[in-house]
Amino acid sequence: MDEASRFPLASQVALQDVYMDDVVSGAQNLDTAHQLQCQLQNMLETCGMKLHKWNSNSKELLNSSTDQEHSFSTNAESAIKTLGVSWKPTGDYFMFKVSIPSMTSYTKRDVLSVIARLYDPLGLIGPVISKAKIFLQKLWLRKLNWEEFLPDAIAPEWLNFVSSLKALEELKIDRYILTDSYVKLMLLGYSDASEAAYGAVVYMHCVKEDGTTTTKLIGSKSRAAPIKVISIPRRTLSVSTAGPISGKSSPLSTSTFS
Secondary structure, X not given: OOOOOOOHHXXXXXXXXXXXXXXXXOOOOHHXXXXXXXXXXXXXXXXXXXXXXXXXXXXXXXXOOOHHHOOOOOOOOOOEEEOOEEEEOOOOEEEOOOOOOOXXXXXXXXXXXXXXXXXXXXXXXXHHHHHHHHHHHHHHXXXXXXXXXXXXXXXXXXXXXXXXXXXXXXXXXEOOOOOOOEEEEEEEEEXXXXXXXXXXXXXXXXXXXXXXXXXXXXXXXXXXOOOOOOOHHHHHHHHHHHOOOOOXXXXXXXXXXX
């Protein structure tokens, strides 16, 4: 980048942490975060762009910008959407808000609409998404039309699933996956398969100086098993190339900001 020498921190963020028109980044400490904020503002102003909609898990960093630049609510009880994922800055955790219309009968189109509302790009609720995918596959196997109501044999299963989705709002998933004063880090990856689905998950395991440990979810990926019958061992092997444990599909980043 032309401005890399003048804005070393901002240039790296512009290359790695910009998604569409959103900048999602951070720093290890408050001083570096202030420098990054100033560099981003100054660098983008050189090409006529002004950054706004600032938010942070640090009140000190927010206080360095004006209220007009906070288009998001800074209310302690409020959560904001970051790339479609709900994030609560004050607690620094991800959360889910479930908004499903109350219905007594569902068509195949309605089922797909509910599944589309379960937006989970990070794979934080993989088991829930898997259950929804498996049910949708059942509808395809039954060759239901889009406007056809669910048969009595399977309708209760879907109604129970929808009623249980409210429990997702109780989840609080830490955004920051490391811990202070760690002496050892381990990436733990697991994969498994069954007749209905297969998937993989990755955790960050941290060992502190005092010997205590923390293990936090990084992400997961799951798929409904294909209709074509293949062996479970083969499905298990397929996960390693399709899931988050594949270095090719999910390269590791050196960004570990808190």
